[in-house]
Amino acid sequence: xxxxxxxxxxxxxxTLDGLRAWKIFDYKQLVEEQSGIATGExxxxxxxxxxxxxxxxxxxxxxxxxxxxxxxxxxGVEEVLQLLEDNQVTMQTCLASRFVHGIRSRVEEWDRRxxxxxxxxxxxxxxxxxxxxxxxxxxxxxxxxxxxxxxxKFAQVDGHFRDLTKKTHNVRNAMQVCCEPGVxxxxxxxxxxxDDVQKKLEDYLETKRSAFPRFYxxxxxxxxxxxxxxRNPMNVQPHLQKCFDNIKELKFKEGSLYEIVGMxxxxxxxxxxxxxxxxxxxxxxxxSQIESMMRVTVLDQCKAAQKAxxxxxxxxxxxxxxxxxxxxxxxxxxxxxxxxxLSKMAGDPGxxxxxxxxxxxxxxxxxxxxxxxxxxxxxRCVGTLIVVGVHARDVIGILAKAGCDSPLAFEWNMQLRYYxxxxxxxxxxxxxRFIYGYEYLGNxxxxxxxxxxxxxxxxx
Numbered sequence: 348x349x350x351x352x353x354x355x356x357x358x359x360x361x362t363l364d365g366l367r368a369w370k371i372f373d374y375k376q377l378v379e380e381q382s383g384i385a386t387g388e389x390x391x392x393x394x395x396x397x398x399x400x401x402x403x404x405x406x407x408x409x410x411x412x413x414x415x416x417x418x419x420x421x422x423g424v425e426e427v428l429q430l431l432e433d434n435q436v437t438m439q440t441c442l443a444s445r446f447v448h449g450i451r452s453r454v455e456e457w458d459r460r461x462x463x464x465x466x467x468x469x470x471x472x473x474x475x476x477x478x479x480x481x482x483x484x485x486x487x488x489x490x491x492x493x494x495x496x497x498x499x500k501f502a503q504v505d506g507h508f509r510d511l512t513k514k515t516h517n518v519r520n521a522m523q524v525c526c527e528p529g530v531x532x533x534x535x536x537x538x539x540x541x542d543d544v545q546k547k548l549e550d551y552l553e554t555k556r557s558a559f560p561r562f563y564x565x566x567x568x569x570x571x572x573x574x575x576x577x578r579n580p581m582n583v584q585p586h587l588q589k590c591f592d593n594i595k596e597l598k599f600k601e602g603s604l605y606e607i608v609g610m611x612x613x614x615x616x617x618x619x620x621x622x623x624x625x626x627x628x629x630x631x632x633x634x635s636q637i638e639s640m641m642r643v644t645v646l647d648q649c650k651a652a653q654k655a656x657x658x659x660x661x662x663x664x665x666x667x668x669x670x671x672x673x674x675x676x677x678x679x680x681x682x683x684x685x686x687x688x689l690s691k692m693a694g695d696p697g698x699x700x701x702x703x704x705x706x707x708x709x710x711x712x713x714x715x716x717x718x719x720x721x722x723x724x725x726x727r728c729v730g731t732l733i734v735v736g737v738h739a740r741d742v743i744g745i746l747a748k749a750g751c752d753s754p755l756a757f758e759w760n761m762q763l764r765y766y767x768x769x770x771x772x773x774x775x776x777x778x779x780r781f782i783y784g785y786e787y788l789g790n791x792x793x794x795x796x797x798x799x800x801x802x803x804x805x806x807x
Contacts, residue, residue, distance in 0.1 A: 612789025
């Protein structure tokens with residue numbers, strides 16, 4: 348109308364005859380241009396209408412959380428997000444069209460809606476992941492008591508999350524739920540609080556690990572499983588093998604949940620503690636006491652085994668103490684006897700060769716035990732003694748062949764040697780000296796000792 352220099356009244360109907368009177372056919376190019384714009388605009392309107400119809404039908408799937416009737420979580424959002432992504436691409440295409448001018452406000456409105464839905468679902472999924480993880484943790488009264496401020500924040504998020512998912516279960520429509528004013532801001536605030544709770548939770552776990560460093564061997568979930576029920580010491584049992592080399596379980600006094608009297612290996616060997624440990628107070632505190640008592644007990648068993656060695660026949664002595672103490676004292680006695688033979692070489696050139704023969708006979712006596720009636724634990728202990736004894740026999744043979752005549756000979760000093768020094772078991776090799784760690788190893792088997800493993804010990 349402007350091109351024909353005629354007035355346009357939106358509420359007036361125009362006839363073809365009236366337009367012909369205004370010589371509209373003289374403006375063919377203008378009419379074609381306007382017709383193209385109207386057609387393009389109508390196509391864009393149709394596209395938006397289809398998107399609207401689609402989202403009028405799209406629902407967010409909800410399902411009960413842990414068989415609860417009142418608590419829900421959302422699922423199946425992958426398809427919703429894929430549709431959102433496709434529709435957002437379509438909106439960008441519409442906004443870039445030269446025909447969008449007349450309906451730009453509507454296109455921009457739908458673009459904002461789709462972006463809002465994307466942001467809401469993205470935040471919602473993150474909240475749900477953190478909520479599901481923390482919901483189990485804060486269901487424990489012990490955790491609530493130890494982290495009161497974090498529990499207060501989580502309780503606030505928990506209320507918002509449950510309300511939103513319950514409303515979603517009732518309303519269903521994705522567009523209606525996601526585009527409701529305040530939902531996006533609420534979810535963002537929930538994510539912020541959950542991030543803060545998780546950070547504080549990590550700091551809390553770090554303090555527990557600092558107090559008992561063996562907790563570093565446990566994942567966060569495993570450590571939380573222990574801390575979530577600190578009043579039940581039995582709750583620690585499934586995680587002991589990750590904290591200790593070979594303590595599978597702790598032995599409690601019969602009828603008591605707090606008096607710990609021993610430790611049991613994965614092979615079934617039971618070793619009584621030198622002193623009872625009470626599983627009371629913070630779990631990291633009494634586990635530290637277990638660690639200390641483990642070392643004290645292994646040392647005490649080694650002392651007792653060393654004392655009994657002097658008065659008990661060897662083949663009977665094997666069964667009177669834990670396998671670890673037997674192995675340690677057996678190697679300590681071998682070290683002492685070998686050095687005695689080397690010291691005699693100045694007056695008796697055949698002392699080492701003689702000792703080599705005596706030790707071989709002793710080893711044969713140990714091998715004979717295998718043919719007898721032994722328990723599973725006894726057989727395993729004897730097997731380990733034989734492996735270590737064969738290596739010890741070979742070392743004596745090397746010393747005899749090399750003509751070593753002093754405990755200072757390098758061929759002897761390069762071996763792992765066990766000594767009693769100031770009431771402690773010490774291990775020496777060349778110029779290195781170590782205090783035995785007294786970590787309980789149980790009745791575990793031993794690999795065959797070769798020249799390669801000897802070299803590994805020497806160079807590590």
